[in-house]
Amino acid sequence: MNRLTLALDVMGGDVGPRITIPASIKALENDPMLSLLLFGDRQQITPLLEKVPESILSRLTVCHCARVVENSQGLSYALRRSKGTSMRLAIEAVQKGEAQGCVSGGNTAALMGLAKIILQPLKGIERPALVSVIPTMTGEQSVMLDLGANIECSAENLYQFAVMGAIFAENRLGLVFPRVALLNIGIEEIKGYKSIRDAAEMLKNNTTLNYIGFIEGDLLLNGKADVIVNDGFVGNVALKTLEGAAKNVISLFKGNAALNKTNHICKPLFAWLVKKLFLKGSYQRLKQINPDQYNGASLIGLTSVVVKSHGGANSEAFAYAIADAALQARQQIPTKILAGLEKY
Structure with a gap:
């Protein structure tokens, strides 16, 4: 199993850090080769990490950001006001090579739009799909x-x-x-x-x-x-x-x-x-x-792995979404889709 880093929008979903942080800890316990970048409000995240062992904390990096893409926001509005949000910064971490995949339970349309703009579709793909x-x-x-x-x-x-x-x-x-x-x-x-x-x-x-x-x-x-x-x-x-x-x-x-x-x-x-x-x-x-094992859908047709968790997912379900993103990144699914497009 290869070492891997994923970027998480921990503010996404109906509950936010109270679900995504326990899920992150569970994912790290299950995958010793995994590291996570947590994008969200440090004041909400830090109290949830107080009793976490150092062996887990050493593979967590909290990336503070106070702004969030709301589920109620329309696509165009969300995209215009996405700068500095947990969702956008998580996707940008993948673009910069700081992470090999992204997981979010936030606004589906905004996640799709931002991922398509920032990460770009694979050559020849008109529309990525969930x-x-x-x-x-x-x-x-x-x-x-x-x-x-x-x-x-x-x-x-x-x-x-x-x-x-x-x-x-x-x-x-x-x-x-x-x-x-x-x-x-x-x-x-x-x-x-x-x-x-x-x-x-x-x-x-x-x-x-x-x-x-x-x-x-x-x-x-x-x-x-x-x-x-x-x-x-x-x-x-x-x-x-x-x-x-x-x-x-x-x-x-x-x-x-x-x-x-x-x-x-x-x-x-x-x-x-x-x-x-x-x-x-x-x-x-x-x-x-x-x-819960089937939580999350993948945005395929992009140059990198992006997994959308259900907004109402519990911590166990969100942990499965993280594990799925890690598996796809290790399998290099985007690269294999690009190569497969030539076959078909």
Whole structure:
């Protein structure tokens, strides 16, 4: 494992340092070769480091900045007023070579905009995309993009997402010739927006890609495709729907106290459905899934690693986002995507 430094926007997210600092400490405990640059308000950060061992503190550098990009700010306003903010300084640390990747739970649009301006897209990439790894009922994993960075997409955009997603799946998940599908409202060729149908034709014509056609939303977790491609609006809604449903179902099976007290009507219904519809092994895997492990989406198509954590992530989930950024940086995912673009 190589030594690595990541830059963290510790002010991002719904709670800020009270979540990101414990997460940073946990990430350093789990990865002895990792160092972190913490960008944020020193007055809020320092009290949270009082009882941290020196072995951990020696790999933490607090970079004070009082300004923050607010979640409520529009993109243009946030970009104009981003100078000196924790988010911008964290990204600039990557640009300067002080860190090999960046993690933030802040304003998604601002993170995307700043990263695109400061770090620049890879040559030939029109729009970077948000990609995330999602679990499947088979116990394996798929990747899904775009998840909110690009609300409206052309056929060319979707085609590039498919190419980047395939390269990401090959390197991040170790897959060979990953199956690529477009998320659509039906599997028939006449279904969906014109941009989706045109993207399908482009993908069919590229024989170096393992394009398998359209996939519907009910099969997102069934392992039918390794790479699921869609525009950012559809992807964001689909992913958050999956996350919400999964957390609710898992809470029921793990014995959520509030639900147990009320004998929630959904509990026996969900239990019956899952036991009937899934194999025993899948049922056991469902109960063991930890949604925190899938926190964070990566901005791929940029020259460096940038990971966006959920704004409402807890400390364990944010620690997973840090670990994911470290893994991608060590795997040199941006370099491999750039090289892979020539292949496809």
